[in-house]
Amino acid sequence: MALLEIRDLKKSFRTPDGPLHPVVDIPAFDLDAGAQIALAGPSGTGKTTFLHLIAGILTPDAGTVRLDGTEVSALDEPARDRLRATSIGYIFQTFNLLQGFTCLENVMLGMSFGPGADRGRAAGLLERVGLGARLHHYPRQLSTGQQQRVAVARALANHPRLVLADEPTGNLDPENARDSLALIRETCAENNAALLIVSHDQTVLGAFGAVRSLADLNRAATTATPIPNPTRP
Amino acid sequence: MMLFLLVRRSLRQHLLSTLVTAFAIALAGGLLMTVWSLKKQARQTFEQMNxxxxxxxxxxxxxxxxxxxxxxxxxxxxxxxxxxxxxxxxxxxxxxxxxxxxxxxxxxxxxxxxxxxxxxxxxxxxxxxxxxxxxxxxxxxxxxxxxxxxxxxxxxxxxxxxxxxxxxxxxxxxxxxxxxxxxxxxxxxxxxxxxxxxxxxxxxxxxxxxxxxxxxxxxxxxxxxxxxxxxxxxxxxxxxxxxxxxxxxxxxxxxPIGTVMAQLFDKIGWFDRVLALVAWLVAVVAAASVLASIYNSTSARKRDLAILRALGARRRVVFASIVLEAAATSALGALAGVAIQFALLAGAALVVRTQTGVVLDPWQPDWVWLWAPGALVGLGALAGIAPAWKAYRIDVAAGLAPES
Structure with missing residues (x-):
């Protein structure tokens, strides 16, 4: 059984003019436990909405999202919050670190909503992503690449079964993007977490063996991103 | 534990507005406690002073x-x-x-x-x-x-x-x-x-x-x-x-002399009731400033709140953190209000002694030291409900969208 099973997932938003605008219409999508897959999707293909639906931040108009046997779309909001805190790690394009908190606190804060803050594990993860010497630095005191690493550590803090990454290299230069992507893939593999990345960055997509086009997957998508020839990292 | 960290950091991030709001509460609390203590002590002292x-x-x-x-x-x-x-x-x-x-x-x-x-x-x-x-x-x-x-x-x-x-x-x-x-x-x-x-x-x-x-x-x-x-x-x-x-x-x-003096305080009782009313009004205004200050900062913190929710924070955690922040601001103010009360009472005691020779004791313990700060903290927490409700209802997906 796949870790993530999506069937007939639909989501629309009402436009300012009134009519409903379909954003996500995915008949089927599966992801196995521990697998790593990239979805190619530029703006307009509903990639962030798709990830929000998987994470339970948004609820679908129709269809099901099943994670590790639990139907996310059928859960009430507190249960979805709990599931997100315990089973899903989320890496955002803009990192979304809390500026008033140190690196360590950012990671521990994520933990506190799940199994509980574990200072040792938080420090260990930051050490793993190369920030052992910057535990008490604030995000503004770090480079964008370092901020991304904090976001990676935070996403893995609660031993998630699935890590979602939305354009994780979008704000990084090519060198940092390569390093960051490698780090995300390595740490997900070390933590037995499946990885689902959505990106339109050819460098990212080229690094994955398994790449699918979100435009093909999502019948509501309006544009498509070319899929590069796969290369092994 | 993390809830307290959230509150502490938020207070620090908005230090100026926290201090200004706490000062307003301190003045209201100081005034309220002074009026209350002075009224009680003056009455007691003058009635016993025969x-x-x-x-x-x-x-x-x-x-x-x-x-x-x-x-x-x-x-x-x-x-x-x-x-x-x-x-x-x-x-x-x-x-x-x-x-x-x-x-x-x-x-x-x-x-x-x-x-x-x-x-x-x-x-x-x-x-x-x-x-x-x-x-x-x-x-x-x-x-x-x-x-x-x-x-x-x-x-x-x-x-x-x-x-x-x-x-x-x-x-x-x-x-x-x-x-x-x-x-x-x-x-x-x-x-x-x-x-x-x-x-x-x-x-x-x-x-x-x-x-x-x-x-x-x-x-x-x-x-x-x-x-x-x-x-x-x-x-x-x-x-x-x-x-x-x-x-x-x-x-x-x-x-008896004490009864005669009690009649004096009964006659001027309206005056301290007016003062107490003014003090309560100031306290309500201070609570409103807590509401306005935190309500505005909640708008500015929309992204942070959305991040917390995306990390798995329940709505009630976000709600509680805002109410707790309002209560903490009020508690800071109430604490400073106790200090202001002592300063005002010491000044008032000096004036009373100069004018009448009667000695009031600003350090005489009074229940108002407990219930007034408690009431102010409660009022502050109450004022925190509106911004907390705003935070409670925040649209997580919209809050996470990259800022243009």
Missing amino acids: GGWDAVLGARSSKLQLVLNAIFHLESSPGNIRPADLQVLASKPSVQAVVPIAMGDNFRGFRIVGTTTNLFSEHEYAPGQKFRLRDGRIFDDGLREALVGSFAARQLGFAVGTEFRPYHGLNYAGEGTNNVQHDDTYVVVGVLEPSNTPADRVVWIPLAGLQNMTGHDPNAASDVSAALVKLRDPAAGFRLDMEYNKQGNQFTFAW
């Missing part, structure tokens, strides 16, 4: 005027009573002691009161406490000598051997004005220890000295302004009250 006397007999007037004049050395004398009437009072079996006082002069605003030496040698102004001399001796009844209360001595710079000429009247208009000075010269022969009573503000001279002061009406030379009365049996007060106040029409018998 100088060791049970009653005052004076010319027909209000009891309050008589007590303020004879016990607190405030107000003017309503008129005189003759020595024969004093004798009648003193001869009553239920009366233990009568001390006459006469007034009508001052020295630079401090009242000069004529009396007899037994006020200092025999009378207890509080149970077991007689007036004690710090310097010198008690005046001689037949001489132009003065015994000065501690506060008056300090303010006037009087010491044993100082000579002075009394001014006519109870009020002193200030240096260089047309104050009429008597020809009689008095010499200070003693200074009293502080008694924390209105007696500390008085320049005491022999009764005959005041009665016979040059310029006073010789026809009234043997009259006194009032008689301070100590009863053998408190129940005698009822009989004397009946005799002087209800059956007679020449005198007023102010008894």
Whole structure:
């Protein structure tokens, strides 16, 4: 059984003019436990909405999202919050670190909503992503690449079964993007977490063996991103 | 634990607005607690402050005027009573002691009161406490000598051997004005220890000295302004009250003194109710400023709140963190309010002591120290509900969208 099973997932938003605008219409999508897959999707293909639906931040108009046997779309909001805190790690394009908190606190804060803050594990993860010497630095005191690493550590803090990454290299230069992507893939593999990345960055997509086009997957998508020839990292 | 970290960091991130809001609450709390404590302490102290006397007999007037004049050395004398009437009072079996006082002069605003030496040698102004001399001796009844209360001595710079000429009247208009000075010269022969009573503000001279002061009406030379009365049996007060106040029409018998003072506080009760109302209104305004400040910062923190939700924070956690932040801001203010209260009370106590000689204790514990800060914290938490509700309803997906 796949870790993530999506069937007939639909989501629309009402436009300012009134009519409903379909954003996500995915008949089927599966992801196995521990697998790593990239979805190619530029703006307009509903990639962030798709990830929000998987994470339970948004609820679908129709269809099901099943994670590790639990139907996310059928859960009430507190249960979805709990599931997100315990089973899903989320890496955002803009990192979304809390500026008033140190690196360590950012990671521990994520933990506190799940199994509980574990200072040792938080420090260990930051050490793993190369920030052992910057535990008490604030995000503004770090480079964008370092901020991304904090976001990676935070996403893995609660031993998630699935890590979602939305354009994780979008704000990084090519060198940092390569390093960051490698780090995300390595740490997900070390933590037995499946990885689902959505990106339109050819460098990212080229690094994955398994790449699918979100435009093909999502019948509501309006544009498509070319899929590069796969290369092994 | 993380909830407290969230609150602490948020307070620090919005330090200026936190401090301004807390200061507004501190002022409201300080004012509220001061009004409350001052009202209670002043009432208690003034009601218990009877100088060791049970009653005052004076010319027909209000009891309050008589007590303020004879016990607190405030107000003017309503008129005189003759020595024969004093004798009648003193001869009553239920009366233990009568001390006459006469007034009508001052020295630079401090009242000069004529009396007899037994006020200092025999009378207890509080149970077991007689007036004690710090310097010198008690005046001689037949001489132009003065015994000065501690506060008056300090303010006037009087010491044993100082000579002075009394001014006519109870009020002193200030240096260089047309104050009429008597020809009689008095010499200070003693200074009293502080008694924390209105007696500390008085320049005491022999009764005959005041009665016979040059310029006073010789026809009234043997009259006194009032008689301070100590009863053998408190129940005698009822009989004397009946005799002087209800059956007679020449005198007023102010008894019991504490009740008379209580009537004063009842009369001015509206004033402290207005002050308390003002203080509560200030507290409500301060709570509104908590609401406005946190409501605005919630808008600015939309992204942070959305991140917390995306990390798995439940709505109720976000709600609680905002309410707790509002309560913490109020708690900071309430704490500072207690300090402001002590400063205001110390100032008020100084003024009361200067004006009346009555000593208030700003450090006397009061329940208001607990319930007022508690009420302010509760009010602050209540004010936090609106911004907390706003945070509760935040659209996570919209909050996470990259800022353009």
